[in-house]
Amino acid sequence: MAASVLLACGLNEQKLPGFVHISEESNVDGSFLISCILGQRLRISNAGTLLVCLQHHYQHYFNAGMRLGYNCNIFLGKTLNVIDVLSDMANEGFDSKWLKTADGLTLTEQLIEDIRAQLASNYSNRNSYTILIDNLSILFNLGASKVQVQQFCQSLAALAKEYENLTVITKLSNSDIHQLTDNNVAKLGNVRIQVLRLKSGVFREVDGKLLIERVLDEGSYACEETRKEVLYKVNDRNVKIFNPGEVGVKV
């Protein structure tokens, strides 16, 4: 269902790089990538996953997962744990801990505390662990500053180095607007996936473009990296990948 897109991004293996960043341009929806990665991680036996829902509810990922052929609810509470910020804000209203700076903690500090707590209780039982954060730009909307978001991502990258077999995957939408933060966060890891719109407009058979940048060897003087560009189309139950030039206008 989503194997081709994961293969293109190099995320189809059991052991993933420590920090992966997904940059999403304005007017492009890259949340299908989160659903694809989530499905792949859940299928690996004894691999733990923590989903931090900032843009969509857990229910969205459940429904999208059902379309891709996996059921999140089976894994929920076992190998899958969720920090659903949106649901919490909806249920608690203005008393939600994400809206009040209780205990002198900022929003990002509160979030990293929760992630650490989840990690402490679940990491030891698992062979590998993945933290998926679906949209960092929501943190800006909720009042976090650029520095706070940057520090938050640095803390996550530090966790990835501290724990073996821990992968952190972040996504930032409107990356063209938050360019500075986007570049700084991308520098924390070795893999960066950019979800770009088609410059020439809209095409029925292609939704957008994925630009995958992977640092192979970061030497003292030169940095060896690969760049790969593929086109994607999100269908009802799968995601298709095309190489540039493969798809043409049918007359």
Added chain:
Amino acid sequence: MRSFRNRTVQKPIRGTRTSPHTAQVITSSGNPSLDTILGGGLPIGSIFLCEEDRFVTHAKVLAKYFLAEGVLSKQKIFLGSLDDLPAEMLRRLPRPLTDVEVEVEQREEQEAQSEPLDKNGLRIAWRYNDLPLVNSEQAPTKIGHHFNLMEHMDPKKLYYANTTVWDGYKTIGVQEDISSSSTSVNEAPKEMQEIWDGFIQSVEALADGENNNEQSEGTASNTNTTNTTTTTTTTDTQSSSVIDPNMFHNSRYGRLLQDIQQLLRDKSFNPGAKKNLCRVCLTSLGSPLWYDEHFGEDLLKFLTILMASVRSCNSVCFITMPMHLIAKYDTTLVPKIRQLVDYAVELESFAGSDRETHPAFKEYSGLLHLHKMTALNTLAVHMPETTDLAFKLRRKKFVIEKLHLPPELQESSSSTASNDIMGPAKCGGNVLPINSNQASASLDF
């Protein structure tokens, strides 16, 4: 133990149906042609953003359709606005058409289209006579109602509607559940009539009060934070949680959000309960009346929390925003706002522009730009047949059609004229704004 189990089919919420394409529960936006573009209707839990035209004529019409549909479907309605008088807007909702009227109207339209062909008759390409007429109007699906914009809705229907209005000063609600009422619409009890009269009087008082305020404020700043107290009238909108003063710089956002959240927390809107649907309509959100020094921060925070609330229960939200003004305030706000909604549609009216008199667009009132459609609770988003859309505001209804240019413009230099108006050709140029420096770039595939 029997393996057989009785099949229990859960009753759908009034005015909703399950989409055969996405298996999502959808509800009508009130306008059949808009529903078709959206793939049948608005999914429950979604936010629809209508970017207002410059004279705010057409966006208001769509908002009225949305509200009128809610009234007819006996759904809960929340209407909030600083620019308009919400109660007054409610009183001017369009009248619903009966099935017979809808049939008559459709027959008349068909006859009107077929008449000129019959008269002229095709002599050369006569075989085309047998082909059915192309109807470029987005075909309506069987959901929602049809309305007549020329006439107003019966006040008795509104009287029984489950409505809460917010105008920045007071929250007023008229709540009567018609299903629990044994009396007929024509025999409304006197007590209820008194409540309705009081409601109307309060609306008029509000109108006077607002006018007085406007006069007294003069050119002073619109960020009035001292004289606004949330008053509850005949509703259950009592404050339960205290708003943190640091949360919003403009306290109006906090109060509006608190009222909406309080309403949405009702058990009947619980996703599991599937009893009723709440329609939240906010008109002219982000207009100059909302401006202050921290306008952008407050607006984005408000929309984020609103998004969280709307998605957590059985509700749909319709927002109109003057995006052309917001873009002048801060250009980066536009994509940020669009990211927080599920559907973003811009109405570009021809009123006051060169296109108003141009022969290519004489049939249309404006263009409809589809900026965003999100795959909510699903993987792939529904894409309409075409994204080149235009709208017409007819006497009785608002219609969205595929944009058709006439076969040949009368001017001799028609191609150059049409290029001047349309700009350079591009694939689906309506959907995404393309930077001028990228417009000349080669195709990506």
